[in-house]
Amino acid sequence: MGYPEDALAPDEELILHTHPHWKMLFWPIVTLIVVTAVAGFLGGLVWRTADESMRSILLLVVLVVWLLILAWRSIAPIVTWKSTHFIVTDRRVLVREGVMTHTGLDIPMSRISSVQFRHGLVDRMFGTGELIIGSSSEEPLEYSDIPDVEQVHALLYHQVFEAAPRYGGF
Incomplete structure (x- = not known):
């Protein structure tokens, strides 16, 4: 059962x-798409412009900020909807x-x-x-x-x- x-x-x-209704997931999904695009852009920008000593740290910062925003604005509302x-x-x-x-x-x-x-x-x-x-x-x-x-x-x-x-x- x-x-x-x-x-x-x-x-x-x-x-x-x-x-x-899935309507309540509209903004979390938009947030997922926009934040992922911005993180990808910033990751590419860091990769091309930062020197090798700072590159790893800046990429890690971009990744952590992306994950935090994703968990807060996308994953939490989806879990709330599902539960x-x-x-x-x-x-x-x-x-x-x-x-x-x-x-x-x-x-x-x-x-x-x-x-x-x-x-x-x-x-x-x-x-x-x-x-x-x-x-x-x-x-x-x-x-x-x-x-x-x-x-x-x-x-x-x-x-x-x-x-x-x-x-x-x-």
Whole structure:
């Protein structure tokens, strides 16, 4: 069994498992490309212009700075994206985040009082948006960069309001 199945109860059915939309990786990937190009240019410049005694030290400095920027602005966001899970089952909504420190939130379907979504022009172009889940006792929970947010909204609405048992003939 894979990750989300391990978090489920024995008779719980997995309906949706997704990571945030890849849109959140746009700037980290742009940073990767730009920083690599700049490091390559600086490495070539150092190789051609520095004397032999300073060349190794300067190339090492360029390499270390490149690795630090890469780890901070590219690798960390990619790992964060990969370790963030949005899961919908027939009983609850689960959100799991983190690599070193794990955080999790479970919202039982019976506690959800409203489901909304919001997406602007750019989000609509990318097919993503923000999902807002209102629970009966807390402030609404907002989840950004949910892929296919309209379908997730409809799915969650159906799970909460249409599939729920009706009482008293209503």
